[in-house]
Amino acid sequence: MSRVVLELEGVTKSYGPVVAVRDLELRATAGELITLIGPSGCGKSTLLRVVAGLERPDAGTVRIDEQVVAGPRDWSPPERRRVGMVFQDHALFPHLDVTRNIAFGLDGMPRSRRRERVDEVLGLARLGHLARRYPHELSGGEQQRVALARALAPAPAVVLLDEPFSSLDETLRGQVRADTVALLRTTGTTALLVTHDQTEALSVGDRVVVMNEGRIDQAAGPVEVFEQPATRFVASFMGEAVFLPAHVHDALLTSEIGLVSTVPGWTGTDVDVEVVLRPHEVALAPSPEGSGVVCGLEYHGAFVLHSVRLPSGSLVQSWQPHSVRHPPGTRVAVSVVAGVRPTLLVGDRAMTEPPG
Amino acid sequence: MTQAATAPTRSTVTSPRQRRRLRRPWWRSRWRSSSDRPFWSALALLVAAFVVLPVLAVVVDGLEATGSVRLPSGLAAMALTTLLLMGGVAVGTLVVGGGLAWLVTVTRFPLRDLFSWMLVLPLAMPAYILGFVFLSTFDEAGPVQGWLRDTVGQGLWLPPVRTLPGAVLVLTMTLFPYVYLMARAAFLEQSPSTYDAARTLGAGRGRALRSVVLPLARPSLAAGLALVMMEVLTDFATVQYFGVETVSVGVYKAWKGSYDFAAASQLSVLVLLFAVAVLTGERLLRGRARYTQRGSRGQGLEPVRLHGVRAAVAVVCCLVALGIGFLLPVVRLAGWAIGEARRSPGELVDPRFSGYLANSLTVAVVVALGCVVVALVLGHAGRMATGPLPHVAAQITTFGYAVPGAVVGIGVLLAFAGLDSLVRGVGVEGGTGLLVTGSVAGILYAYLVRFLAPAYQAIDASLTKVSRTTTLSALSLGAGPRRILWRVHLPLARSGVFVAFVLVLVDAIKELPLVLLLRPFGFSTLAVWVYELASENYWEKAALPALVIVAAAVVPVFLLFRHARLVDPHRPPAAGRGRGPA
Numbered sequence: 021m022s023r024v025v026l027e028l029e030g031v032t033k034s035y036g037p038v039v040a041v042r043d044l045e046l047r048a049t050a051g052e053l054i055t056l057i058g059p060s061g062c063g064k065s066t067l068l069r070v071v072a073g074l075e076r077p078d079a080g081t082v083r084i085d086e087q088v089v090a091g092p093r094d095w096s097p098p099e100r101r102r103v104g105m106v107f108q109d110h111a112l113f114p115h116l117d118v119t120r121n122i123a124f125g126l127d128g129m130p131r132s133r134r135r136e137r138v139d140e141v142l143g144l145a146r147l148g149h150l151a152r153r154y155p156h157e158l159s160g161g162e163q164q165r166v167a168l169a170r171a172l173a174p175a176p177a178v179v180l181l182d183e184p185f186s187s188l189d190e191t192l193r194g195q196v197r198a199d200t201v202a203l204l205r206t207t208g209t210t211a212l213l214v215t216h217d218q219t220e221a222l223s224v225g226d227r228v229v230v231m232n233e234g235r236i237d238q239a240a241g242p243v244e245v246f247e248q249p250a251t252r253f254v255a256s257f258m259g260e261a262v263f264l265p266a267h268v269h270d271a272l273l274t275s276e277i278g279l280v281s282t283v284p285g286w287t288g289t290d291v292d293v294e295v296v297l298r299p300h301e302v303a304l305a306p307s308p309e310g311s312g313v314v315c316g317l318e319y320h321g322a323f324v325l326h327s328v329r330l331p332s333g334s335l336v337q338s339w340q341p342h343s344v345r346h347p348p349g350t351r352v353a354v355s356v357v358a359g360v361r362p363t364l365l366v367g368d369r370a371m372t373e374p375p376g
Numbered sequence: 377m378t379q380a381a382t383a384p385t386r387s388t389v390t391s392p393r394q395r396r397r398l399r400r401p402w403w404r405s406r407w408r409s410s411s412d413r414p415f416w417s418a419l420a421l422l423v424a425a426f427v428v429l430p431v432l433a434v435v436v437d438g439l440e441a442t443g444s445v446r447l448p449s450g451l452a453a454m455a456l457t458t459l460l461l462m463g464g465v466a467v468g469t470l471v472v473g474g475g476l477a478w479l480v481t482v483t484r485f486p487l488r489d490l491f492s493w494m495l496v497l498p499l500a501m502p503a504y505i506l507g508f509v510f511l512s513t514f515d516e517a518g519p520v521q522g523w524l525r526d527t528v529g530q531g532l533w534l535p536p537v538r539t540l541p542g543a544v545l546v547l548t549m550t551l552f553p554y555v556y557l558m559a560r561a562a563f564l565e566q567s568p569s570t571y572d573a574a575r576t577l578g579a580g581r582g583r584a585l586r587s588v589v590l591p592l593a594r595p596s597l598a599a600g601l602a603l604v605m606m607e608v609l610t611d612f613a614t615v616q617y618f619g620v621e622t623v624s625v626g627v628y629k630a631w632k633g634s635y636d637f638a639a640a641s642q643l644s645v646l647v648l649l650f651a652v653a654v655l656t657g658e659r660l661l662r663g664r665a666r667y668t669q670r671g672s673r674g675q676g677l678e679p680v681r682l683h684g685v686r687a688a689v690a691v692v693c694c695l696v697a698l699g700i701g702f703l704l705p706v707v708r709l710a711g712w713a714i715g716e717a718r719r720s721p722g723e724l725v726d727p728r729f730s731g732y733l734a735n736s737l738t739v740a741v742v743v744a745l746g747c748v749v750v751a752l753v754l755g756h757a758g759r760m761a762t763g764p765l766p767h768v769a770a771q772i773t774t775f776g777y778a779v780p781g782a783v784v785g786i787g788v789l790l791a792f793a794g795l796d797s798l799v800r801g802v803g804v805e806g807g808t809g810l811l812v813t814g815s816v817a818g819i820l821y822a823y824l825v826r827f828l829a830p831a832y833q834a835i836d837a838s839l840t841k842v843s844r845t846t847t848l849s850a851l852s853l854g855a856g857p858r859r860i861l862w863r864v865h866l867p868l869a870r871s872g873v874f875v876a877f878v879l880v881l882v883d884a885i886k887e888l889p890l891v892l893l894l895r896p897f898g899f900s901t902l903a904v905w906v907y908e909l910a911s912e913n914y915w916e917k918a919a920l921p922a923l924v925i926v927a928a929a930v931v932p933v934f935l936l937f938r939h940a941r942l943v944d945p946h947r948p949p950a951a952g953r954g955r956g957p958a
Contacts, residue, residue, distance in 0.1 A: 072576050099584075100574035105576040111569035124587070125577030176579060177830045 022049045024154075025210045027073065027180050031080030033066055036218040041232040044080065048178065048210050053201070054239075055215045055225030059257070064214045068180045071096035071195045072105050072213065085177045104171030104179040110163045112155040116243060118142075118166050119151045125174040128183070138175060144170035145203060160188045161196045167202055168198060172207055179204070183211040185220070194199075195225065203319040218258055230254045252368040255296045262336050263365065266295040273364070277311070277354040278331050281361055286374040292370065298364040299325060302338035306346055310353035312336070314346045328354055388468040394629050412914065416757035416857060417893040422770035427773045427825050428567060430787025434651070437637075438645030450621070458622040458650060460540060461615065468548030469604045471895040472557030472697055474597055479694070481563040482585065484679045485687040492560070493696040496553045498701030499928035502609075502886050503550045503614040504903070505922045508910035509705040510546050511537060511617055520860070523754045540877050543618040547611070549701040558600030562593035564679070571677050582678075589677060601923050605654040609647060613888045613907055623647050627782040628893060631789070639713065644786040651780055664921035706926065707924055712919035729921060736902040740814065740884035747831035747880045748873055750824070755839045756834055756865050758858045759847050770832060778831035781822075785893035788822045796858070818894040840871025875935055880933045885923060 026048040033040050038128060041063040046056055056064045069139075071082060073089065073096060081091040082105065089096040091274040104125075106108065113121050121140055126134045142148045145165050153299040155163060162208055164184055171179050184200065187194045204211050215221050221228050222242040229239040238250035249255035252263070268273035271287045277296055283289075304312075304326060315335075316327035323339045326346060336354060356362065364371045476555040480492040498506075514520050514537045521534050521816040535541075566589060574584040612624035623646050682690055754773060776784070792815075842865065850860045868875070888903040895904065902921045909918035 072572075074572050074575070097580070098572070099578045099580050101576075103576055105573065107573055109567065109569055111567065111573040113570060113574070113588055113592075115594070122577070124574065127578060127583070170573075170577065178575075359639040 022051070023057065023091055024048070025052075025084065026212070027070070027081075027083040027086075028067075029081045029083075031067075031070055031077045031082060032079045033063075033070055033075060034273045038233050041077075044236060045237065046229065046239065048212065050206045053204055053211045053213065053224065054228050054229055055221040056212060056229045056231060057216065057218065057221040057257075059229035060216065061363050062231040064231050065233070068105070068182050068212060068214055071178065072180055075099050089217040096215050100115070102174070102177040103349045104174065104176035106164075106167045106171050106179065106181040106184045108183045110155075110187070112163055112170070114155050117152050117154050118147060118158070121166060122154070122170045122173050125170065128295060141169045141238070143172045144172075144206065146199075159192075161192045164188065164196055165199065165203075167201060172203070172209060177210065177301055178247050179209050179211045181211060185217070197269050222258070228258075230257065232257070247363075248370065248372070249296065249363055250370050255363060255365070255370075259298055260337060261296050262334070263294045263296060264330075264334055264336065265362070266293050267291070268293055268364070273362075276332055276334065277336070280356050281307060283361075283374075284362070289374045291366070291375055293364040293366055295367060296357055296370075297336060297356065299337040301341045301357050301360045302328075302336055303357050304328065304338050304340065304346065304357070306350055306353040307353045310351040311351045312354045314348050314352060314360055317345060317348060319345075326352075328352060330354070380870060409867075411589075411620045416760045417765045419771075420754055421518050422756040423754055423828075424769035424772040424844065427704045428826060429774050429782055429791050430822070431779055432646045432777075432787075433642055433790035433794065434648065434787040436784050445945050448624070451643075453624045454621055454626045454643075455559060455646065457620060458609075458624075461543060461620060461622055462605055462650070462654075464541070464544035465547045465551065465608050465721065468544055469552040469555045470601060471554035473600065474559050476694065476697060477556045477559035477563060480688055481560060482589075482679055483682050485682040485690040486692060487694075491698070495556055495694065495696055495700065496933055497930070499553045500926055500933045501548055501550050501702050501705060501905070502624075502888070502925060502929065503611060504617075504888050504910070505709075505909050505926065506701070506705055507543075507549050507557055507614040507617045508915060508918065509708050510542070510690070512913075512915045514542075515710065538618050540618065540620050543620045546614060546618075547608055549697070551607055551700070552601040553698070554607075555597060555600035558596040558603075559593055561672060562596030563589060566592055566950035568677070568891060582925065594661060598658045601854075602654050602658040604776055606651065609649050609650055609654070610889060612782060613892060617911070623762060624780060624782040624889070625651065627786060628889070630765075631786065634722065637790075637793070639703075641790060644783045647780045648783050651778060651783070655778060659742045677797040698870050699740075706923070709919045709923050712916040712925055716916045726917065726920075732900050732902045732905045733924070734901065736885050739819060739823070739901065740881045743820055743884045744831075744880040746820070748835070748877050749829050751831040751876055752837045752861070752866065752869070752873065753927065756857070756861045757867070758836075759839065759865065760819070760860070760934070761843075768821060774829040774832055776825045777827075779825070779840050779888040781826065781887075782893065784822050784825050785890050788818050788825070789896065792818060815894075815896050817901060819891055822890045822894055823884055823887065826887075827880045830883070832878045833870040834868055834879060838869035838875075842868045867888060878935060879932050887926050894939035 024047050026046070028044050028046040031044040032042050037137075044067060046054075046067075052162065056067065058064050066075060070077050070090065071084075076095065076322075077090055078093075082089050084101055087096075088094045089101050107112050113124065113203070116124065119138055119142070123134055123138050123174075126137055129137065142151055147162070147165055147169055148157060150162060150166070153162075155166070158166065164187075168184070170358065181200075185197055188196055195219065213224065215224075222245070223241055227239060228242050228245045230245060231235045232253045234252075238245055238254045240248075241251075245254060246258055249258060255261045255263075261286075264275045264277070266273055266280060267290075268283055268286050269290050271283050271285070273283050273293075273295065280295055304314075312328040314326055315329045318325040318327075319342075322342050324342055324345055326338045326340055328336050340346075366375065476495055478543075478653070480488055480495070500947065512518055516534075516786055525532055570588060570592070571584055574588045575581075579587065609624060612622065612628045615622055615929060623643055627640050627647060630636045630643055714734060753768050754766070755908045759772055760766075779787075846864065847860060849863045855863065885901075886903060891901050891904050894909070895901075900908075905921045906918045906925065909915075909921075
């Protein structure tokens with residue numbers, strides 16, 4: 021395993037009576053790109069600000085490159101942390117042109133080295149032609165690139181990005197995001213990226229950290245977060261999901277829609293659970309004997325989202341190819357796509373092993 | 377989508393008239409819509425012309441006269457004196473105003489919150505009042521020099537106070553709040569994430585302050601300085617206490633001394649050139665960089681707490697500035713006024729006092745009402761006609777504040793002279809008689825030109841808060857422009873109207889140079905009376921009217937403060953609206 025660059029242990033921070041983050045544990049290894057996601061107010065921006073040194077944690081330890089920068093006895097101010105930060109509003113210095121914005125963090129270097137480094141970063145970020153422009157003379161995407169280049173110039177140990185694309189309009193966002201990720205990859209930078217966009221979190225991150233109410237619910241690879249959510253919150257926040265009451269008896273998972281799947285290793289169990297079903301895992305077949313009734317259709321272009329009411333009143337949703345449109349009122353048989361092993365919840369937590 | 381739903385849309389788009397309208401470039405469409413209500417555009421332009429007329433008159437007359445008449449004597453000396461005075465006051469206000477703003481923003485010390493608003497109070501002390509209090513205290517006959525001579529010896533050399541440095545000191549101590557206010561607002565309104573960004577890029581607190589916070593405040597400092605320079609250029613009363621002959625004094629003397637119209641208007645052009653130079657300088661200081669920032673979340677600059685000696689020094693700095701600029705002069709004036717009342721208990725108040733007070737109040741009320749009405753019409757016109765014309769007109773009218781008093785005064789006289797010859801040309805014997813005697817009409821006109829800008833800004837600020845759709849819905853409900861003015865815009869802008877009225881009222885009560893220049897024989901106001909008494913060293917008699925003026929001038933300072941909202945953002949967050957966790 022590669023070197024740990026950033027490590028948080030038991031970090032807690034409150035604002036008055038409001039606990040913003042509670043007992044956080046997080047490690048980032050060199051070159052890793054971690055996306056942080058959660059609803060607004062979940063503490064993700066606080067986490068960034070604690071790492072950057074813009075907030076002092078009430079408890080816990082932050083280590084950067086194995087140096088304690090915040091702990092019970094230690095405190096480094098932001099300027100001594102080797103942490104770069106890209107702000108949501110970019111926070112470019114409006115009185116400095118692009119070159120001098122980028123050179124700002126290279127203060128300690130000899131002049132010639134500084135110029136070299138600025139040129140190098142300008143080249144990496146493909147900003148050479150904008151070197152003499154002022155921030156207000158740049159487009160939103162260009163400002164974002166300058167902000168990233170400025171943060172990368174001093175070769176920080178970690179770069180923190182606080183919703184860097186949220187101020188850009190939709191059409192621009194995809195390209196700027198691709199450029200940003202490419203730049204972080206080519207420079208081998210360890211980065212923490214806060215986002216509120218689920219697709220962004222899943223597609224960009226090597227690891228996705230899902231936060232809720234000041235805690236980390238799950239920190240894992242994007243596939244795992246999406247397919248094996250650790251909690252009810254992660255399951256519902258990271259994609260559309262319905263929860264159906266179900267039962268596991270002797271490794272067989274059954275619910276209102278019949279046999280769902282087998283649960284290997286759960287032989288000899290007999291427990292009530294809830295099964296998490298995502299719309300792409302639900303298959304529909306029109307059938308006069310089907311127990312479900314289509315009650316809603318949403319045409320999304322490539323796919324059509326069908327809502328189906330079950331006899332108990334529960335609702336399940338199913339993605340169908342764009343050519344398949346079962347009109348409302350159609351009776352359908354609902355089943356789970358073959359091969360899917362859905363997540364099982366007991367209470368709010370996912371069960372990976374049989375209880376007991 | 378169904379056919380029925382698309383049909384109406386298509387028909388509107390394909391109508392040839394609509395198409396032409398859609399294709400019309402934006403500037404055409406905006407001009408067009410402004411011509412929809414030609415009356416209001418014309419009215420706005422008329423107001424602008426009315427304001428610009430005196431300035432144009434000065435420029436035309438001054439340039440015409442240049443060829444034929446010899447230049448006023450001592451021109452170079454006057455210009456140099458003006459430069460030195462402006463330079464001195466610029467440095468002084470920058471150091472005092474900028475320094476104090478810096479102190480109360482980046483540090484915390486006892487009484488800081490109190491000082492941070494009290495430091496605006498010197499604005500309420502007109503320079504012509506502080507000037508004579510200063511002279512009475514520090515000149516050869518004053519108590520300070522007398523005490524020093526008594527204790528050290530009669531042969532002690534003391535610097536003369538009726539000099540240029542004396543004038544610089546007095547103007548600095550009354551004008552520094554302009555720079556203070558602008559600088560403080562600039563420090564407080566900076567986007568916190570800019571400061572945070574500097575910190576994460578390896579800048580310590582000191583460097584972040586020096587290389588980010590301070591440079592970002594530069595345009596505000598420049599704007600504050602420009603205001604100060606304009607006030608310095610306008611003044612020709614205070615500096616005369618100190619025997620300082622600026623170009624504005626030259627204008628005053630050329631007109632009042634010898635009624636030399638040509639010399640006065642030539643000198644006015646020179647004053648105007650100084651003003652243009654100030655405004656150009658402000659523009660240049662701004663440079664290509666732009667400084668406005670979007671607000672954002674973040675910690676930003678946290679003030680550091682000062683302890684011990686450093687805290688004491690900070691308190692003393694604030695106290696000295698506040699003491700010299702406001703508290704001590706008020707105490708001294710009050711002492712004189714009480715002493716005067718004791719000495720002659722029979723006539724508690726000079727009989728002339730009530731007459732001059734009435735004059736001051738009458739002129740001030742008339743001007744304030746006039747400014748409010750004109751400003752309201754301008755603001756209303758800007759909303760009724762969406763084209764650029766009314767806005768351009770409004771912009772022009774606000775230049776009046778930047779035109780030095782001497783220029784406005786001479787310009788008004790020139791405008792009246794033109795009117796006179798016009799009337800005479802029509803055949804009326806003796807013309808209007810306005811010019812010969814000077815007249816209160818001239819004073820009112822000049823005040824209107826000078827004070828329209830603050831009135832318009834206050835009312836416009838209120839009107840911009842009225843959503844544009846409110847006006848549009850009133851129109852769609854069949855209300856005409858006049859009804860909208862009375863029933864919608866006036867009621868909604870009433871706080872702005874009130875502020876505008878008070879601002880102009882107090883400015884007019886304080887105003888001295890314009891009255892001195894334009895007053896008809898035998899007409900005087902409280903300000904003029906104070907000035908005349910002070911010029912003849914009747915300090916005690918001048919004290920009471922001076923206190924009345926100061927008391928009136930304190931009112932807008934409070935208004936200013938309520939509106940500027942210079943509240944420290946680093947206070948503990950109020951319930952429900954704090955910097956919560958994000």
